Amino acid sequence: MAMDDNNKVKLDNDTIMNLAKAIADVQQKQQEEQFKGSTITLTDYMQDWLQMKKQTNIDVKTYEGYESRYRNHIKPFFDAEAPKLTDVDTNTVSAFVGALREKVDNTSIRFSMRTLHDVFTVLSIALNEAVRGNYIPRNPCDNVRLPKVKKTQKEAITKEEVKTLYEITREANHFNWIAVPLLxxxxxxxGELLALTWNDVRYDIEQRTYYININKAVGAEKKPTIHAYTKTHSGVRRCYISEGLYNLMIEYREKTQHHNRTYVIAQKTKNGWREPRNFNRTVKQWCDKAGLPNGISPHSFRHAYATYMMMAGQPMDAVMRQAGWSNERMIHYYTDDAVMSQKQPEVAEAMGRLTEGMF
Structure with missing residues (x-):
């Protein structure tokens, strides 16, 4: 800053920039003081947030995942300086991601890049809700770039493998053989399958359609119970089925269960639903008997569903509604890359027909 002959103040560029920054800082501070996050630390907020989540209709396993990632990774980092919620900015979150990255690089710790993304997601979900609750003006996670995680190959069970599995279970008249075509x-x-009752299997007279009401699920906790909700809000749905599958289910109920069970996938010795771990063991026994590859589980059928529906060119929105996915990203996550790659030549041929005579 200098004085000229007319005693007028001249400001150099650095001074102007410093003044502008000071004004912006004051304005930002005033703005932040208008939010509830200026009087609560991030860790206190997240403990309250977790308590609120525990009381809402979320899957027990999902809650346990949130709580574990907070307790083991988020709390230790942010407890050190105990910043107010409004003081947590992009640089703070970036430093947190950097600390997580050091855990990934430390070979003595079992901490993967996938876990890093999961921990970051929990923090981001909590801060998104802080924005909606007027604790902070914006989510500082939004502009933080994460290191890329390599997508693990998700193998879908094939149609041929399903056919083999069905024939073996049906021939042996296993008490739960209907699970194969249903999945x-x-x-x-x-969890949705194991919670199904026969009252959930319906016929719509007006639309002349068959469907299953999915509105509950068996949890995956150590002592599983049936929860009156599914894993996500999108999971509560009317899942339409073909007439052929409906008739197969009725045949199963008559000839295998003899109308003596409440649950579709029931215990053989009494009228109760099957526990997830026991059902997993049963599926593994089926696969071993059929000579199928290791690693096939009930979830492999979900991967197959996404894969074959995409290969069949079905509308993505309809597929999402049927399977209870909340967004398109989950469909891409579940599709089998190896199977989907087989459709690429057909895509090229379709483009060839489209461009014929153009070039």
């Missing part, structure tokens, strides 16, 4: 034809989650 493959609907892509429903294991």
């Amino acid at each position: 493959f034809s609907t892509g429903m989650r294991r």
Whole structure:
């Protein structure tokens, strides 16, 4: 800053920039003081947030995942300086991601890049809700770039493998053989399947359609119970089925269950639903008997559903509604890359027909 002959103040560029920054800082501070996050630390907020989540209709396993990632990774980092919620900015979150990255690089710690993304997601979800609750003006996670995680190959069970599995279970008249066509034809989650009752299997007279009401699920906790909700809000749905599958289910109920069970996938010795771990063991026994590859589980059918529906060119929105996915990203996550790559030549041929005579 200098004085000229007319005693007028001249400001150099650095001074102007410093003044502008000071004004912006004051304005930002005033703005932040208008939010509830200026009086609560991030860790206190997240503990309250977790308590609120525990009381809402979310899957027990999902809550346990949130709580574990907060307790083991988020709390230790942010407890050190105990910043107010409004003081947590992009640089703070970037430093947190950097600390997580060091855990990934430390070979003595079992901490993967996928876990890093999961921990970051929990923080981001909590801060998104802080924005909606008027604690902070914006989510500082939004502009933080994460290191890329390599997509793990998700193998879908094939149609041929499903056919082999069905023939073996049907021939042996296993008490739960209907699970094979049900899982493959609907892509429903294991917990949703195990919670199904015969009252959930319906026929719409006006639309002349068959469907299954999916509105509950068996949890994956150590002592599983039936929850009156599914894994996500999108999971509560009317899942339509073909007439052929409906008739197969009725045949199963008559000839295998003899109308003596409440649940579709019931215990053989009494009228109760099957626990997830026991059902997993049963599926593994079926696969071993059929000579199928290791690693096939009830969830493999969900991957198959996404893969084959995409290969068949079905509308993505309809597929999402049927399987209870909340967004398109989940469909891409579930599709089998190896199987989908087989459709690429057909895509090239379609483009060839489209451009014929153009070039």
